[in-house]
Amino acid sequence: MISRILAADLPTHVGSHVRLAGWLHRRRELKSVSFLVMRDRSGLAQIVLREPVQLAEETVVEVTGTVAANPQAPGGAELVDPVIEVLSSPVESPPFDLYRPVVAGALPTVLDHAPVALRHPRLRAPFEIAAAGVAGFRAALDGLGFVETSTPKIVASATESGANVFGIDYFGKPAFLAQSPQFFKQALVGVFERVYEVGPVFRAEPHDTARHLAQYTSLDAELGFIHDHRDIMAVLTHALTGMHAAVTERAGTATALLEIDVPKVPEEIPAIHFTDAQELLARHTSEDPRGEPDLAPAHERWLGEWALREHGSEFLFVTGYPMAKRPFYTHPDPARPEYSRSFDLLFRGLELVTGGQRLHLHADYVTALAGRGEDPEAYRGYLKAFAHGMPPHGGFAIGLERWTSRLTGAANIRQTTLFPRDLHRLSP
Amino acid sequence: MISRILAADLPTHVGSHVRLAGWLHRRRELKSVSFLVMRDRSGLAQIVLREPVQLAEETVVEVTGTVAANPQAPGGAELVDPVIEVLSSPVESPPFDLYRPVVAGALPTVLDHAPVALRHPRLRAPFEIAAAGVAGFRAALDGLGFVETSTPKIVASATESGANVFGIDYFGKPAFLAQSPQFFKQALVGVFERVYEVGPVFRAEPHDTARHLAQYTSLDAELGFIHDHRDIMAVLTHALTGMHAAVTERAGTATALLEIDVPKVPEEIPAIHFTDAQELLARHTSEDPRGEPDLAPAHERWLGEWALREHGSEFLFVTGYPMAKRPFYTHPDPARPEYSRSFDLLFRGLELVTGGQRLHLHADYVTALAGRGEDPEAYRGYLKAFAHGMPPHGGFAIGLERWTSRLTGAANIRQTTLFPRDLHRLSP
Structure with a gap:
C-alpha cells in the first residue's frame, strides 16, 4: 500500500x-x-x-x-x-455545518459538542497556537538551565486563599486541589535553583464570567539567586519572546487562518511603578485612583493604550503593587515597605502574568504570617524549606488559556480551552 | 558586580x-x-x-x-x-548529612523532609533524568506532527474503573479526579489526529506498595489513521528512543553520578504474542500459565530475561492480551476475537507501558458496553466523538515515575516522585 x-x-x-x-x-x-x-x-x-x-x-x-x-x-x-x-460513517450530523467559514452555533452549543465542534479549522486553530506557545516557553527556560518538575495537585491545605478551593475526599481525610504550585516551586528552588512547571491548577471560582475557569493551565516558573524582581521580569520577557517566536515558527497555518498578528515582545518591556501609574491616571483621565490599593480593569486598559502610544509596546509591566493586595509570601520593597517587589504584566490592557520576589528568610515568613493573623503552624510544611536556607528568589505564573485568548482575540476564555470546566460545566 | x-x-x-x-x-x-x-x-x-x-x-x-x-x-x-x-542562614539542621555520598535516613524520613532531602545530589539526580526524558518524549512526538493538549482533570464519571477514583465536591455536585485522559485523547484524535499530553493522573490506590502512587505523571499519546496496533508500537518505540537519547544528551551529570547506563532502545523492539509467551513459559519454566488471562509478575520477569538473552533487548512487547483483561474500548484481533490488538511493553521484566488499538465505530462501542453489562447512556459524552466519524486509532501511556524508577534502579517509586502522594502521605 x-x-x-x-x-x-x-x-x-x-x-x-x-x-x-x-x-x-x-x-x-x-x-x-x-x-x-x-x-x-x-x-x-x-x-x-x-x-x-x-x-x-x-x-x-x-x-x-x-x-x-x-x-x-x-x-x-x-x-x-x-x-x-x-x-x-457518522451516525449523527454535527449540530452545525463544519464547512462554513464561521461556526453558526452559540458558544454553549459549541462547548456541549466540543468533540465535533473542535474539528472546525477556526475552532481548532487556537490550540495549535497554545501548543506552540508552551513549546516556546519550555525551550526558552530550558536554555536558561531551568528544570521541569511535576508537583502534587492534591494538597493538605489551600495555597493561595481558602475561598476558592475544591475539597476532596483523600482516603477518608479532607484534602484540596492545588490552586497553584506556589509552595512546591519555591521549595524546589532550594533543590534545582530554577524550575518550571506546566500543569493544571484549580480554582472553585463562583463567578460565571468570560475569563474565569475552574481549571486552567498554569505556566509557572521560579528562580533563585536573584537581586530583585527585575531579574524575574527579565526571565519572563525571555520566556514570552520564546513563546511568540514559537507561534510564528510552528503555528503559521493557525495564525494565518485566524488572520492574527503575533506581536513582537520588546527586548525590554516598558515598566511603570504602581504609584506612577496612578499619577498618570490622575493627570490624564477623569478619575483619581491615588490611594487605592489596586488598579481597576478600566485603569489597566488605559495603561495598555498608554504603553502602546508612548512606547509602541503591547506589553507593560506595572511594578510595586501595595503589599496589602499581595500574598503573604511577597517581598516588600525595602525602600518603601508598604509597596512590594512584585509586578503584573499587562498584555493589551489586561493582566496576563503576576509575579515578583518572594520572602526567603524563615523569620520573615513567621512575621508576615503573624502580621496577617495567620498561624505559622498551619504552614509548617511550607516553612520547612526556608528553615534550611533559601536564596533570594521569585517567579511568575502565566495563564495559558488567557494568553491564547488575548493573542487570538477570543471574546471568551472558553474558546481557548479544549473542554472548559466552570461553575455550570462538568462535561464533555 | x-x-x-x-x-x-x-x-x-x-x-x-x-x-x-x-x-x-x-x-x-x-x-x-x-x-x-x-x-x-x-x-x-x-x-x-x-x-x-x-x-x-x-x-x-x-x-x-x-x-x-x-x-x-x-x-x-x-x-x-x-x-x-x-x-x-538555616534555622534548623537537616535530619541527615547532605554531604555524605549516600543519605543515611530511611525512606519515610527522607520523604518527610523532601524540601531539604532532595538537595542531596543523588536524590536530586532522578528528577533531572525525568525532565530530560519528558523533553525527549515531546521532541520525538512533535517531530511526528503530534499536538500537545491539556484536558480536564475533573470529570463527571470514572474513565477507567470505578474502583480507585477520588471523589470531589464540584460546586455542590459529585465529580471525580481523572484516572487518565483516555476519553479526551480519543476524542481529540478526531480534531488533531495525533495528540499527546503530559500531566497528572489520579488513582485512589488502596495498596501501599513500592510501585503505587495516588498521583503520577502520565505520558499519554493517541493517533489516528493506523492500520493496527503495530503502528502504535512503532510510535512508542520512536518516543522511547527520543527519551533515552535526551537523557544521554541532557542529563549526563545525573547518570554519571548514579552510575547508570542508559540502555539503547532497539530499532525494532522484539515482540511476542501473549499465547506464544505462555507457550514459552510452559516449555521452559516449572509453571504452565496457558489458559490464564494475564501474566504474573514472575512471568514478566522471566520474559524480560528471555528477551535480553535471545534478542539482546531490555525491552519486550507482549501483544494480543485476552480481551477479558482489557478495557471495553480495546480493539479485538479480527482473526482471533478473544485476543486483542493491545500490548504491554516490558522494560527489564516489568510492565512500563500499556497501549493498543481502540474501537472506532460507534456501534462497536454500544455492543462492547452492553456485552460488559454497562449502560451506554452513562458513556454518552464519550460516545459522542464516535457518533461523528472517527478513524481507526490507538495510543499508549507511559508512567513517568515508573520509567525513571526502572532506569535509575530505584527500589521504590517514591524515590522518583518529588512529593509522593499515597494512602498515608498527603504532605509535604
Whole structure:
C-alpha cells in the first residue's frame, strides 16, 4: 500500500498516484462536475469525482488517486480519478455545518459538542497556537538551565486563599486541589535553583464570567539567586519572546487562518511603578485612583493604550503593587515597605502574568504570617524549606488559556480551552 | 558586580576573579588549611579559606575570589582568597548529612523532609533524568506532527474503573479526579489526529506498595489513521528512543553520578504474542500459565530475561492480551476475537507501558458496553466523538515515575516522585 500523504502536500506531488485520508469536509455538486473536500490535520484537499457519491459530511475516508495541477483548487492541486474507501460513517450530523467559514452555533452549543465542534479549522486553530506557545516557553527556560518538575495537585491545605478551593475526599481525610504550585516551586528552588512547571491548577471560582475557569493551565516558573524582581521580569520577557517566536515558527497555518498578528515582545518591556501609574491616571483621565490599593480593569486598559502610544509596546509591566493586595509570601520593597517587589504584566490592557520576589528568610515568613493573623503552624510544611536556607528568589505564573485568548482575540476564555470546566460545566 | 558563574565552570576560569553562589555543602578543616565545599545546581566547588569560618551547612552564600588550578580539587580548580557573604542562614539542621555520598535516613524520613532531602545530589539526580526524558518524549512526538493538549482533570464519571477514583465536591455536585485522559485523547484524535499530553493522573490506590502512587505523571499519546496496533508500537518505540537519547544528551551529570547506563532502545523492539509467551513459559519454566488471562509478575520477569538473552533487548512487547483483561474500548484481533490488538511493553521484566488499538465505530462501542453489562447512556459524552466519524486509532501511556524508577534502579517509586502522594502521605 502506498504511504499516506497530507492534504497540504498535494501540490508537491503533481502527477503522482497518492493516498489521502481524512474527514469528508464538504460535498459540492456543480452542473458538470462533483467535488469532495477532504479535511485532514494539515488542511483541505479537493477531490474531483467521476460521478456523485452519497456520503455524509464527517465520513472518514481513505482516497487514492492521481494529483493534478489546477490553479482553481485550494493550493493549486487536486486529486482526480479517486478510489474512495469509507473507514467509518457518522451516525449523527454535527449540530452545525463544519464547512462554513464561521461556526453558526452559540458558544454553549459549541462547548456541549466540543468533540465535533473542535474539528472546525477556526475552532481548532487556537490550540495549535497554545501548543506552540508552551513549546516556546519550555525551550526558552530550558536554555536558561531551568528544570521541569511535576508537583502534587492534591494538597493538605489551600495555597493561595481558602475561598476558592475544591475539597476532596483523600482516603477518608479532607484534602484540596492545588490552586497553584506556589509552595512546591519555591521549595524546589532550594533543590534545582530554577524550575518550571506546566500543569493544571484549580480554582472553585463562583463567578460565571468570560475569563474565569475552574481549571486552567498554569505556566509557572521560579528562580533563585536573584537581586530583585527585575531579574524575574527579565526571565519572563525571555520566556514570552520564546513563546511568540514559537507561534510564528510552528503555528503559521493557525495564525494565518485566524488572520492574527503575533506581536513582537520588546527586548525590554516598558515598566511603570504602581504609584506612577496612578499619577498618570490622575493627570490624564477623569478619575483619581491615588490611594487605592489596586488598579481597576478600566485603569489597566488605559495603561495598555498608554504603553502602546508612548512606547509602541503591547506589553507593560506595572511594578510595586501595595503589599496589602499581595500574598503573604511577597517581598516588600525595602525602600518603601508598604509597596512590594512584585509586578503584573499587562498584555493589551489586561493582566496576563503576576509575579515578583518572594520572602526567603524563615523569620520573615513567621512575621508576615503573624502580621496577617495567620498561624505559622498551619504552614509548617511550607516553612520547612526556608528553615534550611533559601536564596533570594521569585517567579511568575502565566495563564495559558488567557494568553491564547488575548493573542487570538477570543471574546471568551472558553474558546481557548479544549473542554472548559466552570461553575455550570462538568462535561464533555 | 561581576556575573555569577557556576561551580562546574570553575576550571575554565583559572586566574580570573569570579563570583559563585550556592549552599554551604560541607566544611573541612585539615591541620594546615580549611575548606568550604559549596553546592550549586551544577555541582560542587572547593573554596580555600584563609581562616576557618563558623557557618552551618546549608547556609546560602555568595563567594567572590580567584580561581586557582589544583589537581587535587574537584574538577581541577578551586577558589582562593574568598570573600564570603551570607545570603541566608538555616534555622534548623537537616535530619541527615547532605554531604555524605549516600543519605543515611530511611525512606519515610527522607520523604518527610523532601524540601531539604532532595538537595542531596543523588536524590536530586532522578528528577533531572525525568525532565530530560519528558523533553525527549515531546521532541520525538512533535517531530511526528503530534499536538500537545491539556484536558480536564475533573470529570463527571470514572474513565477507567470505578474502583480507585477520588471523589470531589464540584460546586455542590459529585465529580471525580481523572484516572487518565483516555476519553479526551480519543476524542481529540478526531480534531488533531495525533495528540499527546503530559500531566497528572489520579488513582485512589488502596495498596501501599513500592510501585503505587495516588498521583503520577502520565505520558499519554493517541493517533489516528493506523492500520493496527503495530503502528502504535512503532510510535512508542520512536518516543522511547527520543527519551533515552535526551537523557544521554541532557542529563549526563545525573547518570554519571548514579552510575547508570542508559540502555539503547532497539530499532525494532522484539515482540511476542501473549499465547506464544505462555507457550514459552510452559516449555521452559516449572509453571504452565496457558489458559490464564494475564501474566504474573514472575512471568514478566522471566520474559524480560528471555528477551535480553535471545534478542539482546531490555525491552519486550507482549501483544494480543485476552480481551477479558482489557478495557471495553480495546480493539479485538479480527482473526482471533478473544485476543486483542493491545500490548504491554516490558522494560527489564516489568510492565512500563500499556497501549493498543481502540474501537472506532460507534456501534462497536454500544455492543462492547452492553456485552460488559454497562449502560451506554452513562458513556454518552464519550460516545459522542464516535457518533461523528472517527478513524481507526490507538495510543499508549507511559508512567513517568515508573520509567525513571526502572532506569535509575530505584527500589521504590517514591524515590522518583518529588512529593509522593499515597494512602498515608498527603504532605509535604
